[in-house]
Amino acid sequence: MKHGGDLSEAIAHYGGKLQDWLDLSTGINPEPWPADPRFWTDSLYRLPAQADEEALIVAAREAYQAPGETAIVAAPGTQALIQWLPHLAPAGDAAILGPTYSEHALSWQRAGRTAIEIHSTETLAHNVRHLTVVNPNNPDGRILDLANLKGLAEELSRRDGWLIVDESFADVDPAMSCAALCTNLPIIVLRSSGKFFGLPGLRLGFLIAAPHIAAHFHAALGPWAVSSPALIIGTAALKDQNWADTARAKLKAMAHRIDGVLEAGGLSIIGGTFLFRLAHYADAGALHEKLARKHIWTRRFDECGTRLRFGLPRNDRDLARLKEALLSS
Amino acid sequence: MKHGGDLSEAIAHYGGKLQDWLDLSTGINPEPWPADPRFWTDSLYRLPAQADEEALIVAAREAYQAPGETAIVAAPGTQALIQWLPHLAPAGDAAILGPTYSEHALSWQRAGRTAIEIHSTETLAHNVRHLTVVNPNNPDGRILDLANLKGLAEELSRRDGWLIVDESFADVDPAMSCAALCTNLPIIVLRSSGKFFGLPGLRLGFLIAAPHIAAHFHAALGPWAVSSPALIIGTAALKDQNWADTARAKLKAMAHRIDGVLEAGGLSIIGGTFLFRLAHYADAGALHEKLARKHIWTRRFDECGTRLRFGLPRNDRDLARLKEALLSS
Numbered sequence: 001m002k003h004g005g006d007l008s009e010a011i012a013h014y015g016g017k018l019q020d021w022l023d024l025s026t027g028i029n030p031e032p033w034p035a036d037p038r039f040w041t042d043s044l045y046r047l048p049a050q051a052d053e054e055a056l057i058v059a060a061r062e063a064y065q066a067p068g069e070t071a072i073v074a075a076p077g078t079q080a081l082i083q084w085l086p087h088l089a090p091a092g093d094a095a096i097l098g099p100t101y102s103e104h105a106l107s108w109q110r111a112g113r114t115a116i117e118i119h120s121t122e123t124l125a126h127n128v129r130h131l132t133v134v135n136p137n138n139p140d141g142r143i144l145d146l147a148n149l150k151g152l153a154e155e156l157s158r159r160d161g162w163l164i165v166d167e168s169f170a171d172v173d174p175a176m177s178c179a180a181l182c183t184n185l186p187i188i189v190l191r192s193s194g195k196f197f198g199l200p201g202l203r204l205g206f207l208i209a210a211p212h213i214a215a216h217f218h219a220a221l222g223p224w225a226v227s228s229p230a231l232i233i234g235t236a237a238l239k240d241q242n243w244a245d246t247a248r249a250k251l252k253a254m255a256h257r258i259d260g261v262l263e264a265g266g267l268s269i270i271g272g273t274f275l276f277r278l279a280h281y282a283d284a285g286a287l288h289e290k291l292a293r294k295h296i297w298t299r300r301f302d303e304c305g306t307r308l309r310f311g312l313p314r315n316d317r318d319l320a321r322l323k324e325a326l327l328s329s
Numbered sequence: 330m331k332h333g334g335d336l337s338e339a340i341a342h343y344g345g346k347l348q349d350w351l352d353l354s355t356g357i358n359p360e361p362w363p364a365d366p367r368f369w370t371d372s373l374y375r376l377p378a379q380a381d382e383e384a385l386i387v388a389a390r391e392a393y394q395a396p397g398e399t400a401i402v403a404a405p406g407t408q409a410l411i412q413w414l415p416h417l418a419p420a421g422d423a424a425i426l427g428p429t430y431s432e433h434a435l436s437w438q439r440a441g442r443t444a445i446e447i448h449s450t451e452t453l454a455h456n457v458r459h460l461t462v463v464n465p466n467n468p469d470g471r472i473l474d475l476a477n478l479k480g481l482a483e484e485l486s487r488r489d490g491w492l493i494v495d496e497s498f499a500d501v502d503p504a505m506s507c508a509a510l511c512t513n514l515p516i517i518v519l520r521s522s523g524k525f526f527g528l529p530g531l532r533l534g535f536l537i538a539a540p541h542i543a544a545h546f547h548a549a550l551g552p553w554a555v556s557s558p559a560l561i562i563g564t565a566a567l568k569d570q571n572w573a574d575t576a577r578a579k580l581k582a583m584a585h586r587i588d589g590v591l592e593a594g595g596l597s598i599i600g601g602t603f604l605f606r607l608a609h610y611a612d613a614g615a616l617h618e619k620l621a622r623k624h625i626w627t628r629r630f631d632e633c634g635t636r637l638r639f640g641l642p643r644n645d646r647d648l649a650r651l652k653e654a655l656l657s658s
Contacts, residue, residue: 003552005376023375032374037366044562045361046352047334047529076405076532076556083551087416103552110548200376201557203405219439222412223332223432227405227556228530233373 004299025297027276030314032198033237043228052231059238069183071214078192078205086111088216092129100134129161140271153185171196172274204230265326294325333628354626356605359643361527362566372557381560388567398512400543407521407534415440417545421458429463458490469600482514500525501603533559594655623654
């Protein structure tokens with residue numbers, strides 16, 4: 001089980017139907033932006049239009065507060081950008097601040113490039129030309145502040161390398177974004193519509209960088225990279241500031257409430273963002289299995305048997321279901 | 330105007346609203362497979378599932394009659410595969426049988442690789458390691474038969490290269506597909522859901538090849554490459570054999586009828602498939618403009634001022650509108 005969010009394996013092992021399961025295995029907002037199909041079903045029948053893509057980029061620039069001097073590239077998911085990165089980055093070794101989301105390292109490895117996991121950015125080995133930081137980090141929520149990121153980017157600039165900052169979970173607190181630093185530093189910011197907006201099936205992600213860096217990704221992705229529904233739904237979602245404000249408040253409140261439930265169940269909270277919580281439990285594997293038998297799917301970690309990650313329940317009923325399962329024998 | 334299917338430019342130059350225009354600039358089926366949103370809107374809110382992708386591949390294997398020994402890779406549009414090709418193909422020059430769809434050559438050029446246009450496959454220059462053939466060809470409908478393709482693939486096999494066969498328009502006559510040749514020859518077949526199924530906004534395309542070739546593309550695209558709606562709609566569309574049979578008959582009948590209208594308007598048909606018609610007209614630029622003023626958008630060619638390509642009208646009313654516009658002064 002490398003990733004959350006795919007109940008195929010859960011159902012194969014523990015039975016039940018899709019609708020029986022409470023999926024807490026992801027960091028995806030359980031109350032997604034409501035994508036009313038009336039407004040975009042017709043878009044399936046025409047090629048993604050240039051005008052629609054331009055509107056999406058305008059909306060993304062506003063939502064992500066990216067300076068006018070930066071370029072923004074829309075992609076069919078942040079993962080598509082992660083896939084292209086090692087093919088487009090100048091030759092040289094990459095480091096990834098870990099432990100973190102495994103697909104960064106896997107993508108460099110699949111491309112036949114060297115990517116080492118590091119656990120501190122205080123001194124970067126001489127061979128490191130590119131560095132990837134997930135900020136805030138998944139699964140522990142670690143945050144590098146802007147001064148720290150700026151210093152790293154300046155060091156990598158001297159090495160003609162790139163600082164890749166994956167901000168897939170930054171929507172819950174826009175102030176932590178380093179998009180404003182991209183104008184004169186070799187920083188690549190990745191953003192996602194899958195997590196905060198709760199639309200992972202749509203496949204829509206963004207890259208923000210200086211124009212000369214973004215141009216490589218633009219050329220690699222080519223025309224019509226993003227589906228018409230993603231252009232239309234993405235634009236509307238990114239412009240919906242009221243929804244975003246409400247969603248942030250709701251997620252924050254639910255994060256505090258699930259913490260209480262987890263602690264009452266004997267777990268201790270060791271990190272997270274308002275989209276997921278990381279908890280310590282002595283035998284996390286047994287707890288994962290106990291919850292799975294009750295058709296509650298959480299995220300465990302092969303490399304660490306004392307941690308479980310919990311996505312946020314959608315509502316009181318789902319929170320109560322988790323509480324009951326935790327307290328049951 | 331490099332491509333059809335984006336009315337943004339048409340509207341900017343000639344006015345009107347989207348719904349005022351009769352778009353004949355594409356080779357996209359004007360009667361698309363009907364993608365009822367009730368069945369897939371919820372899929373936006375979850376990650377594309379492994380089980381859904383497996384079902385899509387089963388449906389594609391059946392629809393495209395790809396042997397079990399081949400591998401099939403689903404991608405967010407055929408263009409996404411065209412973009413990866415020059416990054417994954419072994420070093421060496423590529424040739425493209427032209428004139429054809431411009432994005433093949435552009436993709437190799439954007440990747441910094443050499444791609445020359447050739448006009449005959451009788452003798453391949455010694456430096457050519459890879460060859461791209463669009464079959465049937467866009468815009469002229471030229472068809473290379475299976476014996477010819479097999480001979481080319483055998484020659485490229487001796488050069489350790491690839492034969493790329495873009496079958497984006499092959500759905501109208503499945504017998505022309507060379508998917509069955511992929512098992513023991515270095516052939517890469519590209520298929521599209523955008524044209525025959527009329528779903529270009531969905532972004533869904535396929536690659537069929539021997540497993541050791543397909544593996545490169547699978548690794549390059551990574552996980553969750555295809556959106557959830559594309560997995561679900563694509564599976565249902567590919568399994569709908571009744572719809573496909575009816576669509577083929579309708580397209581064939583409409584192709585014959587538009588030929589009559591074009592000939593009555595003083596054009597002569599010089600090629601095409603049942604998804605588009607290529608016609609000769611002495612001053613194609615002037616005719617393109619005359620039709621555009623009446624909000625009928627056709628495909629002209631910068632490199633050839635005596636040709637226009639016409640997509641198929643949806644119904645009698647649209648056909649009559651074209652006829653009236655052609656015969657007007």
